Amino acid sequence: MASTSTAKKFKSDYSESVCGYIHNVSALKTSLRTGYKFFNAEFQVNRDECHDVVVFAVEKRTAFVQANRNQSPVKLDRIARRVSKNGSEYDIHCGTCTAISVVADLGYPFKSPSLKLKTIAEVKTMAPKQNVAAVQVKAVHVGSGSETASINGVPVDMQTCYVADHTSRMKLSLWETQVGALVHNKLYEITNVCTREFEGEFYLTATRFTQFKEVAALSAPAINTPFTVEEGEITVVTGEISGVEVSIRRCCIKCRAWQADFNSKAKFHRCVKCGLLQKILNFLPTVTAKVSVSGDFGEDEFKLCNSVLRHHLEEEGLCNLLLDAQNVEEYLLEMGVCAFKLQKSVVIALSKVELDKVEAEAEPEVLVGEAASLLEGEMESLFEEFAESEVLVAETVLAEANSLLDQQVESSETSLPSESVKH
């Protein structure tokens, strides 16, 4: 956080001008808190100096994209400078009053800003709740199961991983559709993660804008010091599901808002938050189940989280069942004997058991799993961060920008990650 004295350095009335080149124009984004739309870009004001730009006037995006594509030198009139959240001196804020015009030669060439790659050691010196543009790391530990928590009645999946580069090692939390995105010992470039501090532990958390790209090599080999995560024993319980309650909730692919009164048999649905009418498939299902299981051990009740159920349905090629909760309930009741893989009393995998294999499967399997199970309170705040983090940059100025916003403008674009990240 910058100090107030730095903040006073900048005028707040959109009266300044700046010349340079536009880079990296983002897709349109929607603030989860206010529903307002905006986009980001970078502005090269010198040979080697770039600043982040936030534009609260979506109709200007075409001009930004064109200036970027044509590598045109431009002048932005009536902008405001704000203290940067990323360590550079300032960010540039544009509103509906901002004008963009092409100017003559700037005296320095158009040069794409390099990705602000940080080492893990550098990340560890940052403040909490800061965006980290990119790290290149090795996945040195991948949690064997996803943890689950109930947040405002909505179950959320989380997975704990550890990543390392040549400087240090750090914990990284993954959420929902990101669970399973990392494979142990593989190398990745991970973009748009967020620093986090909770109860004295400093680590990284993925946001809804985080992307994982596998890379062939790191600039230097990742540290290889002995490293173990104390993990729970995994046991397998077999039995038949005798009672089941499945609930399916859906969130908007555009703004991630949870939907009420969703009719999955309709062709379209209008998002309760962003107001966009969209095809039913644009509302991503999150499925959870409560099951009663009877077996040799007696009777027990388990909760099945989204990643466990989805993973199983994907393996069986039955994702189409997710259109209707009762379809899933009927399928579970007719599964016959199932194996529930448990770690710390949490089901981490579900599979069908062929009857003649029941004996062989019954032997408990001892593997390593996750260490400390997280407090629900932490889950909640982490998930909020997952949902809100990208908006942080914008939130600080939204109040003053609100009056400038044109809420009527709609767009078919989205900056949300696709649902391609899977087990």
Ligand SMILES: [Zn+2]
């Ligand atoms: Zn929406």
